Amino acid sequence: MSRTVTAPDETEPLLYVLRNALDQHGPKFGCGVSQCGACTVLVDGAIRRSCVTALSTVPEGATVETLDGLGTPGAPHPLQRAFIDEQAGQCAYCVNGMIMGALGWLRARAADGNTAVPTDIEIREFLSGGPVGGDPIQAAPNQYLCRCGTHMRIVRAISVAAGEMLS
């Protein structure tokens, strides 16, 4: 299937093209400045915050992966299955970022030759955008936020899925 969408201005963030012109519901608007992760997609496999990714920076021929295309109820991706099994969501508005971010991260680790299932601390450091022990009010960019407080379950879900993906 091919659809042509037009963007009059190459500064338009990828997020709005995906949501409004391509009917993607996975990537979401959260902050607009790369602080929360709600809009996360993978561009040629790399984690990108689509809210600050101008269309002009997306290469021709690039592959954009969204949560919408990841799996289906009949054939769920391990991350999707784990998020449901662990009930890793309340409002679940953040789930897109958690799943797509973890997917990009786990793939990148594996591509670097690290196929060990990450520890909970490693998962938390990834989702925090920095090491455990830092000042919580000086949080790192590229962290993933959850406001409902489902953190424990999200870490567990990623751990379970990683075990399946890396086995």
Added chain:
Amino acid sequence: MTGGHSRRDFLKRGGSIAVAFTFLPELLSELGVTELASVAAREPTAPPLLRVVPPQPNVPYADSVSWIVLTPGKVTIHSGRVELGTGVRTAMTQIALEELHLSNVNVSYVQGDTRLTADEGTTAGSKSIQNGGPLLRRAAATAFQELLARAAAELGVAPSQLEASEGMFRVRGGRKRVTYERLLSRKSTVLTALGPTVPVVDPDDYGIVGQSMGRQELPDKVFATFQYVQDVRLTGMLHGRVIRPSGRNDTFVGFDQASLASAAAIPGFVQVVQVGNFVGVLATTEYAAIQAATPRLGGVRVNWASGPPLIAQAALPTALKDPVNTYGTNLEIRFGESLPITNPRPDVAASNAAYDAAYAGAAVQVSAEYFTPFQMHAPFGPSCAVADVRSTPDPDTGVQATVWSQTQGVYPLRRALSGLLGYAGEVAVHVIYEEGAGCYGHDGADDVAGDAALLSQACGGPVRVQWSRQDEHGWEPLGPAMVHVMQGGVTGSSVVAWDHTVYSPTHNSRPNGTNGGSLIAGMLTGMLPATLGSAAGTNTSTRNAPHTYTYPGRLTQHAVRSFVTTTGGSTNANPDRAPATPLTWLLPRSTALRSLGGYSNTFANESFLGELAAAGGLDDLAIRLDHLSDQRAIDVVAALGATWEGRPVGIDGVGAGLGFERYETIEAYVAAYVEVHVDRTTGVIRVPRAVVAHDCGLIINPDGLRNQIEGQVLQGISRCLVEEVQFSDRGVTSLQWERNPQFGVVAQQYPVIGFNDTPSIETILIDRPHEVAWGAGEPTIGVVGAAIANAVYHAVGVRLRSLPMRPATVLAALAAT
């Protein structure tokens, strides 16, 4: 903006989208979003149906408002209690299925729709399961009784000879049977829900209630097929953005004319709307609307006149206590009164004399003052709404405005929108709930619906308004700052005197009647806000201010005004709580944030009890158990006994603390144990472990309950350690989550805790299947702050009485010892 226009082909292949693009010189005619899915109507379908309606149906939609509808093979729950991310939908489904003796069936959940669901007020205050649950249980039981009667007639036996399971009635000891499907196919019936005497399933026989059931909507969310309010799209819909004043009291002067020309040149720009201080832009695409509302992207620049300043943030601890800012004082509990308060009440003078004598006679006397700052809901997804306001009402339905909203109360919003839009009757507005990001109280959800409605009315077509993060952080109504003055005394192992004085602005500015001024859009167009609420009550600042221990206490509440109606002069001389023009805001707008005053009150109460324990040389667990007489209260505190006995002691910087409350003094019981690590060098406090004991009576969904408790522990930690709204004399300045110089975000922002600050959380659930099911969405958060404060005291010997406990605050407190 770039010079050329580009065009990209998005090729959908399997699980991904491939992007290809070519530059094209001009494509203006092809710009914009045109066709997008319309929102399907959600009318009940496919008669015959068995419909159970509320005893007092709403007019004029008595023909469509239901509580539960059964059709062959399907159950549809119509719930005025909406899913806010808290698991209400799943728990309500369990309650209905239990009474219907069904488990594996297709269940639809119609929620929050002013044409399809009853007016159950707002989904708030941890009251859905508690108040909405029994109503739905009766409605489902009413339907079951009808099916039972039909089955008995069909099979020619007495109802008592029948047993039901999995959609079928069987005659006990016999072979005759009939399916629900067959019974439902017989005829359509409308039944009024029976009262509390309707037979219901014995809790001892529960098979679905009490079991963990996965959230009904979670799979759709995980597969990105769920429709949040942010995903609602209507044909011909424009995208709107708002441009707020430069300050709370600032007023519109005019537009920068050059910026209007610049905005008009943005491809997709449609129009600017200005009514009084309300300014918005409309465009055919979301990005064009963003650009048009953002001066640095070529958008509209508005000139504002500065109004009077707000009370300074730094002055709050003293300003809240200043009589000039108080509009009401209420002695809520006289010393020696026990809960619940009964009439006639003891004489005030006698009560005060009794308190004075008790305090004077105490062996150990303690005084302390606590402060908590303005805090925000900060929903993870900023508020959004879609409105379709027509020039004339629909001749069949009378509806002129249809609004899709994440509101907690579709009916209260309907009333406020009717006032905002100038309609004579509220039935001209149809509000349909669509879930947004979790709200945790009265956030911007209602306000953005007002914005969308006003912009739709202005342009005559459907409009979607998505607030920016800055709109949400800057203009959502906040949980107010509070001050607590505490005094008490201990003799031996007994607390003998207790006095708590609360100073707080209102915790309730929800949509109020048909007053459009209870929405931001109305306020900005010149409508007046609601009259300031009465000075007292559990639904505002004194939620959980009364303690539930056996020792006597006195409670006084001072209501702090949010605005004055004249500029200058003493406001205390004017006791009138009603707004008038000119109106000057003194503080950021405040309202209901999860547990209202409860978080701050319990922080003060349980911290101060810790101070009394320390002053009297008493154990934290023992002082609580010694002053409780209610066995269920004793049970939740005692459930932490072994954990408390095994707590870390004797390590500098490591400590454990306790907190207890009975929510609203008459509902769920909760006790928390937390451990903290305090870094004396950096001032950073961490909470590695929390244990919560919880008794909310009958548990509907254990895992759903644990999820709520865990979330409240996390939010409770966040509010204790890092959350504080920053505001200048003009308004809120913490407009993002964190500093981020790359995007020009340099001032102190509004952080929330992240994954590195997550403790392990253990929950001890005390299930009481034969007791009433109380709400569990708010009790736990209340005890977390105090438990941390008590733990910090045991870790480093310092009592922190102000929130948040940021590193600089901690270091200063450590240095002062």
